[in-house]
Amino acid sequence: MRKTWIHFLIAVWLAGVVGVPILLRKNTPMLHARLPENGGWSPAVIQAEVNRPLRLRLTSDDVMHGFAIGQQSMPEVDVLPGQVTEVVLNFEKPGTYTFYCTRWCGPNHWRMRGTIEVRAGGSLPDPEPAPPPLYVSLGLDLDAPHAIPFPPATRPSAAKGAPLAKTFHLSLSPEEYRAHSPYQIFEQLASLPLSPAERWDVVAYLWQSNTSPQTLSEGARLYARNCAACHGESGAGDGVFAQAFTSPVSPSFSSEGMQQVPTAFTDLSSMLGASPALLQGKILRGGMGTGMPAWGPLLTPEQTWALVDYLYTFPFEFQGVPK
Amino acid sequence: MKWLKQWWFWGLLALSALAVAFAPLPSPAPSGQVKTLRLEAGQFAYRPAELRVNVGDTVVLQLVSTDVVHGVYVDGYGVSATAEPGQTATLTFTADRVGTFRLRCNVTCGALHPFMIGKITVGRNDALYRALGLLVLVGLALVSTRSTNFRSVPAVRNFDLTRFPFLKTLLKSRYPQWVLSLILLGGYLFAIVSGFVSTPVGNHNVAIVFVWILWWALLILLAVPFLGRCWCSVCPIPLPGEWIQRGSFLEPPSQQPRWLNRPWPKALRNIWLQNASFTLLALFSGVLLTTPHVTALVLAILLFLATGLSLIFERRAFCRYLCPVGGFIGLYAQGAPIELRVREKQICTTCREKPCYNGSVNGYGCPWNVFPGGLSKNTYCGLCLECLRTCPHENIALRLRPFGADLSGTLPRPRLDEAFKAFLMIGAALFYAATWLGPWGGLKEAAYAIGSTAWAIYLLAFLGFTFLLLPLLFSLTLMRRPFHLPQAKTLAHFSLALIPLGLAFWIAFSLSFVLTNFSYVLTTLSDPFALGWNLFGSAHSGWSPFFPSLLPALQIAVLLGGFLWSARTLYTLADQETSRPYPALAYNAALTSLMLWLLL
Numbered sequence: 001m002r003k004t005w006i007h008f009l010i011a012v013w014l015a016g017v018v019g020v021p022i023l024l025r026k027n028t029p030m031l032h033a034r035l036p037e038n039g040g041w042s043p044a045v046i047q048a049e050v051n052r053p054l055r056l057r058l059t060s061d062d063v064m065h066g067f068a069i070g071q072q073s074m075p076e077v078d079v080l081p082g083q084v085t086e087v088v089l090n091f092e093k094p095g096t097y098t099f100y101c102t103r104w105c106g107p108n109h110w111r112m113r114g115t116i117e118v119r120a121g122g123s124l125p126d127p128e129p130a131p132p133p134l135y136v137s138l139g140l141d142l143d144a145p146h147a148i149p150f151p152p153a154t155r156p157s158a159a160k161g162a163p164l165a166k167t168f169h170l171s172l173s174p175e176e177y178r179a180h181s182p183y184q185i186f187e188q189l190a191s192l193p194l195s196p197a198e199r200w201d202v203v204a205y206l207w208q209s210n211t212s213p214q215t216l217s218e219g220a221r222l223y224a225r226n227c228a229a230c231h232g233e234s235g236a237g238d239g240v241f242a243q244a245f246t247s248p249v250s251p252s253f254s255s256e257g258m259q260q261v262p263t264a265f266t267d268l269s270s271m272l273g274a275s276p277a278l279l280q281g282k283i284l285r286g287g288m289g290t291g292m293p294a295w296g297p298l299l300t301p302e303q304t305w306a307l308v309d310y311l312y313t314f315p316f317e318f319q320g321v322p323k
Numbered sequence: 324m325k326w327l328k329q330w331w332f333w334g335l336l337a338l339s340a341l342a343v344a345f346a347p348l349p350s351p352a353p354s355g356q357v358k359t360l361r362l363e364a365g366q367f368a369y370r371p372a373e374l375r376v377n378v379g380d381t382v383v384l385q386l387v388s389t390d391v392v393h394g395v396y397v398d399g400y401g402v403s404a405t406a407e408p409g410q411t412a413t414l415t416f417t418a419d420r421v422g423t424f425r426l427r428c429n430v431t432c433g434a435l436h437p438f439m440i441g442k443i444t445v446g447r448n449d450a451l452y453r454a455l456g457l458l459v460l461v462g463l464a465l466v467s468t469r470s471t472n473f474r475s476v477p478a479v480r481n482f483d484l485t486r487f488p489f490l491k492t493l494l495k496s497r498y499p500q501w502v503l504s505l506i507l508l509g510g511y512l513f514a515i516v517s518g519f520v521s522t523p524v525g526n527h528n529v530a531i532v533f534v535w536i537l538w539w540a541l542l543i544l545l546a547v548p549f550l551g552r553c554w555c556s557v558c559p560i561p562l563p564g565e566w567i568q569r570g571s572f573l574e575p576p577s578q579q580p581r582w583l584n585r586p587w588p589k590a591l592r593n594i595w596l597q598n599a600s601f602t603l604l605a606l607f608s609g610v611l612l613t614t615p616h617v618t619a620l621v622l623a624i625l626l627f628l629a630t631g632l633s634l635i636f637e638r639r640a641f642c643r644y645l646c647p648v649g650g651f652i653g654l655y656a657q658g659a660p661i662e663l664r665v666r667e668k669q670i671c672t673t674c675r676e677k678p679c680y681n682g683s684v685n686g687y688g689c690p691w692n693v694f695p696g697g698l699s700k701n702t703y704c705g706l707c708l709e710c711l712r713t714c715p716h717e718n719i720a721l722r723l724r725p726f727g728a729d730l731s732g733t734l735p736r737p738r739l740d741e742a743f744k745a746f747l748m749i750g751a752a753l754f755y756a757a758t759w760l761g762p763w764g765g766l767k768e769a770a771y772a773i774g775s776t777a778w779a780i781y782l783l784a785f786l787g788f789t790f791l792l793l794p795l796l797f798s799l800t801l802m803r804r805p806f807h808l809p810q811a812k813t814l815a816h817f818s819l820a821l822i823p824l825g826l827a828f829w830i831a832f833s834l835s836f837v838l839t840n841f842s843y844v845l846t847t848l849s850d851p852f853a854l855g856w857n858l859f860g861s862a863h864s865g866w867s868p869f870f871p872s873l874l875p876a877l878q879i880a881v882l883l884g885g886f887l888w889s890a891r892t893l894y895t896l897a898d899q900e901t902s903r904p905y906p907a908l909a910y911n912a913a914l915t916s917l918m919l920w921l922l923l
Binding site: 006007010013014016017018021022024025026028030057059060061062063064080081082083084085086103104105106109224225227228229230233239240241 | 387388389390391392407408409410411430431432433434505508509510512513516517520521522523524526527528572573850852853854855862863
């Protein structure tokens with residue numbers, strides 16, 4: 001009798017230590033984050049229902065990742081190795097949402113994306129036709145060269161341009177600003193009795209007058225988080241992953257005829273020839289095989305415009321914006 | 324007059340030792356300069372590997388991450404920063420503490436994260452210079468003392484634990500040991516399962532954290548130095564095999580099942596296989612120590628082997644001849660202050676049945692294939708206490724004794740396989756200290772990239788250093804005449820002196836590894852399945868090293884203590900051979916200096 005009890009206890013104890021971890025792990029669904037080279041998100045497609053809270057347990061299987069949903073206001077959360085972050089999401093509209101990694105985890109970090117399919121009554125609506133981005137309605141060719149022939153020798157200064165613009169009563173509406181490159185406006189100012197350097201200063205002032213300190217600081221934040229790893233913290237195209245483009249880590253980086261290194265925003269010739277619409281287009285669409293991600297599904301229009309405004313702080317010297 | 328001279332000499336030596344250890348060194352005038360340094364962090368090293376600043380500098384560390392999110396934590400200063408690619412972090416602090424401090428990554432950044440280490444030297448590496456100074460003084464003291472004075476130890480009576488009826492009853496009962504090993508078997512299986520099904524992140528997986536941090540800490544810092552083979556007496560690995568082999572969970576059955584019960588092959592009745600199995604694990608340590616499913620696989624293989632061998636061979640063949648851990652526990656158990664011996668050898672020679680070896684209704688014959696009557700050293704006694712249960716003459720005693728009692732050189736000489744175990748352990752400790760605690764990322768990569776050319780070179784270097792260079796140099800110190808290497812038995816005799824040295828190396832290495840990473844035990848304890856639980860409220864306490872400022876002093880004390888102990892052993896051994904211990908003493912001093920340099 002005693003022997004049977006001992007056998008029973010041993011069996012329960014040993015079966016327990018083996019069975020309990022297996023059952024617990026199997027019955028706890030989790031969203032695993034892995035390096036993109038090792039599979040990225042798993043599962044990569046999540047099903048949800050409109051207005052029903054979606055509870056996700058996020059965990060990383062290797063390094064620190066982050067989680068956010070594209071174009072949504074939900075604050076991003078960190079996904080830590082071996083730990084669990086819980087988020088509860090609620091979707092009011094059916095549709096397909098993109099979730100993505102928010103922490104740089106290697107040169108392929110931006111490939112780490114997944115989708116949440118939110119259904120209403122079991123059906124998934126076709127994506128609503130969104131208004132086309134500005135570069136499309138303007139008919140811009142994103143891949144056309146846009147370097148200008150005679151860039152100024154130094155960064156144009158908005159501070160110097162401000163009194164000149166006042167003298168000549170110059171201003172630039174938001175619509176004009178977004179549709180024109182600095183060089184186009186520079187050309188339009190050719191009739192004024194100003195030296196080329198003074199005209200560039202005026203352009204710098206007009207560009208600054210189309211943004212605000214709040215927008216620029218939001219742009220700076222977005223740039224640091226999303227762009228600086230490749231384009232460099234000083235915008236010189238020398239980010240920590242810039243080498244990854246010269247020594248291909250993924251075959252797509254070496255596709256022929258494509259730009260192989262990240263753009264330097266400090267290059268006046270190319271930056272002054274690019275309109276905000278063109279820059280926004282490049283951000284939205286991505287570099288098509290160059291390693292430049294498509295940010296369209298992730299950033300809101302406001303965010304991309306803020307980013308574009310900020311990019312001009314590299315070629316222009318804005319007042320009160322240290323560079 | 325002679326005593327006065329000696330008195331002066333020793334007093335002066337002690338004073339200078341105190342001065343070297345504690346005197347405040349004149350530190351260079353605070354520079355008051357701002358020193359901006361760029362520190363690149365990439366898996367799994369910092370570039371540059373070593374930073375140098377002057378005392379009093381305001382250090383501005385610009386931490387640039389080149390792949391994933393990394394951090395930097397400065398030992399001794401306790402300041403830290405985190406950087407992401409594209410977002411340089413700046414860490415500013417005043418370098419007002421002289422010394423060399425480790426930089427450690429404080430954000431889990433991949434498999435080798437716990438070993439991502441850099442160095443910053445503020446002014447001078449004072450701890451290293453003090454330690455080397457002390458080593459020189461200790462050496463001076465050793466050379467100027469007569470070896471006979473040094474080795475004569477005040478006779479300490481062994482303290483018989485089994486003479487207390489209560490303790491003896493407790494030890495004789497099978498239950499305490501059995502229950503403990505059954506709990507441990509559960510923990511062992513739990514670690515295997517967790518390694519396979521739980522998170523692949525090592526520092527949050529039970530298989531890594533509880534085995535390589537908690538168990539290892541208890542084993543090498545407490546169990547082995549103080550209680551010898553006590554781990555073997557409760558180790559769960561042979562348990563299932565033993566149950567099947569015996570046909571019983573606990574008491575000897577009335578009828579034993581008939582398994583093959585083959586005797587272990589004669590040619591393998593040594594610990595060469597244990598040396599090989601330890602070397603094998605050491606060469607895969609980069610993956611083994613960091614990858615949960617590899618650890619789980621190895622644990623499962625050990626369990627499988629132990630069980631399988633129990634069915635083919637008699638007694639505990641796995642423990643005695645194959646276990647990678649058992650080999651070095653046995654080696655270092657010789658220094659432990661505990662022993663199981665017979666009281667009167669005479670009783671054993673006249674004992675007819677010898678149930679301690681053959682078994683009886685009261686218990687099993689020695690599972691370790693040792694005749695207790697002939698026990699003279701701890702190496703192969705697993706402290707399973709079966710002989711205590713079977714001896715009809717109450718002739719078995721479990722005793723406390725002075726440290727290092729088996730190293731006196733008066734026992735039967737160790738064999739060459741045991742000598743090489745001592746070299747292997749010293750070589751492995753030095754290699755581990757360089758690879759896992761050093762700032763050299765290339766070394767870590769080589770050790771981790773199993774199968775690569777770099778790994779093959781690492782493997783050859785490890786084998787060459789451990790099995791050729793260390794024994795060869797040691798042999799050179801034992802030469803009586805130029806170019807006449809000593810005989811194998813002389814080498815084995817003197818290898819006893821390497822046992823305290825190797826144990827000290829392992830303790831010093833493990834102190835760093837264990838104290839730095841012990842906080843993972845607390846976080847994992849609260850979330851054992853990595854499911855986001857918080858059982859004891861410590862799941863989110865994060866990583867923080869334990870006593871980083873105390874660590875160098877502890878390591879110096881352990882290493883110097885080990886050197887002193889090994890010197891005493893060496894003097895005793897040299898006396899028996901009527902040879903001079905000084906060349907071998909220099910060898911030990913050189914290895915100790917190397918270890919000090921690697922760790923400080």
